[in-house]
Amino acid sequence: MKILKSTLIATTLLMGISCKTSNNHKAQETGLRDAYKNSFHVGTALNRDDILQTDSLRSALIGKEFSSITAENIMKSMFMHPEKDVYQFDMSDKYVEFGEKNNMFIHGHTLIWHSQLAPWMRSISDSTEMAQAMESHIKTIVEKYKGRINSWDVVNEALNEDGTLRNSAFYKTIGSEYLAMAFKWAAETDPNTDLYYNDYNLTNKAKRAGAVKLVKDIQSKGIKIDGVGMQGHWHIDSPSIEEIEESILDYANLGVKVAITELDVSVLPNPWNLVGAEISQNFENNKKLNPYPEALPDSMQVKLAKRYSDIFKVFLKHQDKISRVTFWGTSDKESWLNDFPVRGRTNYPLLFDRELKPKAAYDSILALKK
Ligand code: XIL
Numbered sequence: 001m002k003i004l005k006s007t008l009i010a011t012t013l014l015m016g017i018s019c020k021t022s023n024n025h026k027a028q029e030t031g032l033r034d035a036y037k038n039s040f041h042v043g044t045a046l047n048r049d050d051i052l053q054t055d056s057l058r059s060a061l062i063g064k065e066f067s068s069i070t071a072e073n074i075m076k077s078m079f080m081h082p083e084k085d086v087y088q089f090d091m092s093d094k095y096v097e098f099g100e101k102n103n104m105f106i107h108g109h110t111l112i113w114h115s116q117l118a119p120w121m122r123s124i125s126d127s128t129e130m131a132q133a134m135e136s137h138i139k140t141i142v143e144k145y146k147g148r149i150n151s152w153d154v155v156n157e158a159l160n161e162d163g164t165l166r167n168s169a170f171y172k173t174i175g176s177e178y179l180a181m182a183f184k185w186a187a188e189t190d191p192n193t194d195l196y197y198n199d200y201n202l203t204n205k206a207k208r209a210g211a212v213k214l215v216k217d218i219q220s221k222g223i224k225i226d227g228v229g230m231q232g233h234w235h236i237d238s239p240s241i242e243e244i245e246e247s248i249l250d251y252a253n254l255g256v257k258v259a260i261t262e263l264d265v266s267v268l269p270n271p272w273n274l275v276g277a278e279i280s281q282n283f284e285n286n287k288k289l290n291p292y293p294e295a296l297p298d299s300m301q302v303k304l305a306k307r308y309s310d311i312f313k314v315f316l317k318h319q320d321k322i323s324r325v326t327f328w329g330t331s332d333k334e335s336w337l338n339d340f341p342v343r344g345r346t347n348y349p350l351l352f353d354r355e356l357k358p359k360a361a362y363d364s365i366l367a368l369k370k
Contacts, residue, residue, distance in 0.1 A: 033067035035369040039319040041105045043068030043326030051095045068105040071095050076116040110153035111138050112182045114168035122169050130173040142189040151194035154186045163210025180221050187224040198229030203239040203247045215254050227256045232263030245314050252321035262328040264349035290345040305360035312365050
């Protein structure tokens with residue numbers, strides 16, 4: 001414990017990071033988007049309120065800090081294509097308009113995903129019917145925003161942890177071929193948008209091998225795939241910087257772009273790692289799992305800033321391979337990690353605090369560009 005404390009103090013001094021949320025923050029001078037403009041896009045995910053611009057201060061902050069956007073939910077099939085013959089483009093129109101108004105790189109998330117999947121599509125059991133549903137889904141949506149959406153997550157989370165293909169509604173009906181088919185249809189519809197495969201835990205060895213194989217399979221068929229999106233749902237202590245670096249290199253070696261998507265760094269214990277813990281509903285009131293309900297202690301604030309600094313150092317080292325780094329939200333207040341994998345916790349994974357003030361983590365990332 002003593003060692004930990006002195007290490008943290010030393011780290012604080014070394015990095016010149018203030019433990020408090022800085023008031024005279026550099027956010028007023030240069031935003032991240034400008035600071036990183038020669039390296040890669042820095043993006044955020046927009047929720048419904050962001051898209052509707054219900055808070056003008058927040059909209060201005062997003063416009064200043066980020067050069068790219070991803071829709072956190074509204075472009076998922078259950079919202080965008082709720083019935084076979086019904087598409088809902090109201091929110092996505094507004095989302096794209098926001099990006100255009102702010103001169104941003106606009107990402108589409110996501111075309112083919114087993115989760116938040118429109119129920120009508122999930123219930124299909126025939127392979128021809130599923131292929132037709134996928135084809136019209138992909139073609140209609142990509143066509144609608146042709147020339148306006150700069151890159152798409154064509155397929156999201158197709159892999160199991162061991163690198164095999166997930167038994168999704170698409171796999172069950174069509175088999176492994178559905179992946180190449182999805183990329184082909186997207187490429188045919190808009191040849192100028194970048195097409196990504198996106199997944200989490202892509203730093204894990206076995207899953208990484210699976211992702212490499214998946215990309216190679218598509219390439220070997222002569223079908224266009226432009227990038228791998230590594231969801232950065234990471235933790236304060238894992239994955240290691242070495243694992244992150246090795247993974248970036250493995251994907252870049254395939255000749256595709258690497259995007260870090262959905263970046264957030266959880267500071268809370270992972271319930272699945274707690275030895276002897278029973279996974280049950282009373283988790284919600286478990287102090288062990290929700291140790292910072294009021295505020296993040298200074299020591300953890302510093303640790304998070306150091307972690308973000310380490311992560312961004314490796315991104316900068318490989319900036320020639322990285323197209324975009326997108327955070328999964330703007331402030332801690334609305335982060336999905338307050339409710340996942342345990343509901344009702346208080347997490348601190350992002351760059352801006354619950355009052356939208358930049359945290360030490362923000363300063364540490366900006367400082368790398370000073
Ligand atoms: C999450 C959203 O953040 C939540 O609001 C929603 O309830 C569930 O989905 N991988 C993805 C994202 O590709 O779309 C997920 O987003 C997080 C995991």
